[in-house]
Amino acid sequence: MPYSPDLAPYNFYLYPKIIENFKENDLQTPRKQYEKAVETTPKCEMDKVSLSVITSHPTCAYSAHNNEQVSDGIFNTANELETSNKMRRKRSINLVMSQHFTETTVTPGVDVSLKCSADGRQPSRFAWERDGVAVSTSTDPRYALGQAMLPGGGVVTELNISNVRVDDGGLYVCIAHQGDNKIAHEDRLNVYGPPFIRMLPPIKIQSGQSVDLRCPYYGYPIKEISWEYKGRVINSEVSKGSNRYKRALNYTIANVEGFGRKPKLRRKRELASLVDNYLNVLKVTKNDNGATYSCTVKSPSGEMAKRSFELHVVEGPELEEILLAPDLREGQIVQINCNLKSGDSPVYFSWLKEGKKIPSHLKIVERSIEFFSVLVIKNVSLEHCGTYTCVAANHVAKVNRTVNLYIKVAPKWSEEPKNTSLLLGKSGHVACNAMGYPQPQTHWLKRDAVSDTWRPVLEVAGGGVLSLSNGSLIFDRVSLSDAGLYTCHVENGVGEPLSRTIGISVNTPVNFDAAARNVTAKVGQHVAIDCQAKGDEPIRIMWTRNGQPINPLTQRVKISEAKTDEGLSSLLELPQTEPSDGALYQCKAGNPYGADIFTATLTIIEPPAPPTDVSVDSVKSRSAILSWRDSGNSLAQYYSVQYTPSLRMAWSAARTLNVTKSEGIRHSVELEALQPAAAYSARVAAGNEADLSPYSAPVRFSTNEEVVRMIVDVWSIRPSIAAPSSAPVGVQVEQTDAPGELRVKWFPPPSESHNGVILGYKVRCVAQVSNIKGQIPSEPIRQPSKVALQNDSTTCMCDTIIQTILHHMNAN
Structure with missing residues (x-):
């Protein structure tokens, strides 16, 4: 249905969603109404109520503030609000309103479109308001809202109003939400028509606070907006700093002395100020309860609308200190009383434990009446200990008181120590946990095997051992010396202490000195791969080849095992290797305390093929x-x-x-x-x-013949084959049957000295004449024999030999 100024929900400017929830739920008592409304109200709406300050949320019709601090009120103090505004501005740095509508003036019957867009790290969610009331598609069938993503990552929203009417005018706000960040833009939509002011319910305000009022009018054009208090018009005056009007009630001072004393001067009390059509009502008291302020709107034609707004001044709740009986013990009945010291009704109580709703499994009973609330714990135990908070709230403020509930409880085992086996070289943990209050203290002792006495474990064990605050004993790296008897002693000064003696043994898991090795063998060679597993018995070993178990009965391998001082040895043998034996062999060993793997890569090499x-x-x-x-x-x-x-x-x-x-x-x-x-x-x-x-x-x-170049004359060069570098060898001379004839034999020179192909040999016989004594003269008589030999024959005949003469023969 269309919006009607007479159907505005009660206190919608303060509790826009809470009061709507009141109307939607027909509950029996105001307390249940309030609790149900708070539970179903979105957090952003509650934030809007608690941060409704004109500077931070200008769309609100009014806001409350105070220069003095109050306890966690629904209306925050001025200092808190200023801090909150700074924080909100700081959080909103990454959220920017990139596009927004401006003040628009239209005539009735046209269609209006208002648009906003925001950029931020994440997509934004938009909401629309008109004169402080949320606008949605259910507000009026003529209202349509849309939201879409922009290519650059921003979000755009649009409010379309078809066939606009006069009562559609007002102050519109688009609010972009991005997580805890919020940014808003406001501007007016003016529709030509007579002026009218929407109705406001009585405004509840906490005593001592101030409130800002804005006149929720519509209609256009508007000539004047004025405010009245008790029939007197509050006018604006132009001052040096800003347009600000302050109206005060003056209390006259009697000029006569009474009983010889001068009367005390009373200070002027500022009632209200008017800034840019916003009326600021200064600190209110209980005496201002029921005060009425009127807003008047006039058009140039003389039409006028007037509406009065009533203030209800409410005292916020104040709680007494919560006290508990001393020396509470487990099993007793405990009552935690929360008493109201002052404050206007109705006051609603709630309880928290550690800042959260009290769990139902604690079986704590809560009873509340008008002026106090009590928690009843029939059988208090250690799990009931903690911090309890009593929260009291009425329409204007919320306060709380906190008390710590602790009872004396003797220590009880939550995790009793037990005999433990630790692994050598690994980290170890032994638990010894106990509950109680005060917090139990845990001490570990170890029996010294040398002196047979109990000593603190940190003294005996040395470094690498740590005792935690929860009683656990931590071994950084277990060694054989860590084995022995240990005692965990727990006490907190309440009841009998706890003590438990346990035995800690140290076991050695299976391990190998080396994790892997490479083995190379020739084809046909005998290969043996040794696997030395160390650790406590019993040890089991299994061999695999390329991940598949090896069966010595079906494969050409032999596996043998033998115990050693440190564990177990296993030997895998290949009597005569083949190229297919090259593979990844693994020796997998394990015992009850651990397992390990030794890997051997066998490479079979064979000769290469001929080039x-x-x-x-x-x-x-x-x-x-x-x-x-x-x-x-x-x-x-x-x-x-x-x-x-x-x-x-x-x-x-x-x-x-x-x-x-x-x-x-x-x-x-x-x-x-x-x-x-x-x-x-x-x-x-x-x-x-x-x-x-x-x-x-x-x-x-x-090889080729070697060529020597010789110079013959100035103009030409002719090649000549190099002569052999060695003479024939093995020259022999024999006498034939014919007189004066000799046979000469020889062998060719060494082949490396031929320097080419031997074409032939030359043999020469030289006669030498000796003296009577048989001595060869210094100048022997040589008579060469003209013997030449062609081809490759190694034999020739000399037939011109002079008898009785010594002959010298050579062949070349």
């Missing part, structure tokens, strides 16, 4: 370049090159070169120190850690 495509790429007189290609999937790490003269073909005496494998598929090496014009054979083998591959088939090649 292929061996060839001689280039040949010179004294060197040659030999190249070859790797076979597919070659495992070669280096190469062995052998070469030898082809005539002898003795590989045992061949020269050997080791060549490191290089990048690439084809490899080469230069053979040096060869003889010219000589035939050679060469072969190549590939090698690695396992062995050397078979040699490739030999390749044969011959």
Whole structure:
């Protein structure tokens, strides 16, 4: 239905949602009404009530403030409000109103659209208000609200009013909420029409506070807005600092003396001030209860609307100090009384424990009447101990009192220590927890095996042992010396102390000195992998191959175990390895205290395949370049090159070169120190850690003849073949049957001195004449024999020999 000024909910400017909840729930008592309303009221609405200050929330019709502090009131003091405003402004730094509507004036019957947008770190949620009352789609069928995301991450909201009426005018506010942050913009919507003022319920205000009033009018144009108090108009005056009017009641001073004393001067009391059509009613007292202020709105044509607003001054509640009987003990009946010292009814009481609602399992009974509330605990125990808060609230303020409930309780085991087994090298924990009040103190003792006395555990154990405040004993790293007898002693001065003696044993979990190793073997080699597990018995060991269990009965392995001083040894053997035996072997050992794994990676290596495509790429007189290609999937790490003269073909005496494998598929090496014009054979083998591959088939090649260049004359050069560097060897001379004829025999010079192909030999016989004594003269008589030999024959005949003459023969 359309909004009507006569249907405004009670106190909607103070409790917009609380009073609506009152109307929606037909409850029997005011207390239940209040509690139900508070429970169903959103937190943002409660915040709006407690922070309804004109500077921080200008949409409110009025706000309350005070320069003196009161206890947790619904209306905060001026100092609290100022601090709250600063905090709200600080929290709102990241929330910005990027776009908003401005004051709009329209005629009845048109459509109006009001728009706001906000940017922030997170999407905002918008709400709309008109003259302090929330606006929604249920306010009027003509009202439509929408909200959408902007491309840049902002949010835009729009309020559309179709077929606008005069009573749609007023002060509109769009409020952007982002978590605890809030930012708002307000402006008026003016609709041409006669002036009218919406009705306000009696305004409840706490005694001692001030209140700001704003006239909730609509209609346009408006010529004048004025306020009256007790029939007198409160006018605005222009002062130097600002437009501010202050009206005061003056109390005259009698000029006569009474009983010889001068009368005391009474100060003027400021009643109200008017600032920009906002009426500020200064600190109110109980004497101001029922005071009426009237707002008058006039149009240029002389039309006028007037509405009066009544103040109800209410005293906030004040509580007496909560006292408890001393020396309370477990099992007694305890009553916690919360008494009202002053304050106007109705006052509603509630209780909290540790700042939260009291849990039902504590079975605490709450009883409240008009002026006090009491908590009854029939059988108090340790779980009832804590901080209790009594909260008292009425329509204007909320206060609280806090008391600590503690009872003396003898210590009781909450976690009794027990015999414990700790693991060597690991951290350890032994619990010894007890409840009681005062908080029980825990002391640990250990029996000294040397002196057979009980000593504080921190003295005996040394470093690495810590006793926590809850009684637990912590071992940073357990050692064998930590084993023994321990006693946990607990006391708090109430009742009998607690004591318990336990035994702590130290067990060694299975472990290995080394977690892994690599094993390399050749094909056909015997391999043994040893697994040395250390720890307390019993120890169990299982072998796996690539994660699968090994069965010695079905696989070519042998597994044997033997006990050692430190644990158990297991040996896995492979008598004759094959390439498929390369795998990941794991020795998994465990005992009741732990488990560990030893890993062995077995790599089987085999000789590589022989190189292929061996060839001689280039040949010179004294060197040659030999190249070859790797076979597919070659495992070669280096190469062995052998070469030898082809005539002898003795590989045992061949020269050997080791060549490191290089990048690439084809490899080469230069053979040096060869003889010219000589035939050679060469072969190549590939090698690695396992062995050397078979040699490739030999390749044969011959070196070139060595060429010497000689200068013949100034203008030309002709080549000449270099002569052999050695003479024929093994020259022998035999006498034939024919007189004067000798047979000469010899062997060719060494092949490395041929320097090319031998075309023939020259033999010469020289006669030497000796004296009578058989001595050779210094100048012997030489008579060369003109014997020449062609081809490669190593035998010739000399037939011009002079008898009885000594002849000298040589062959070259």
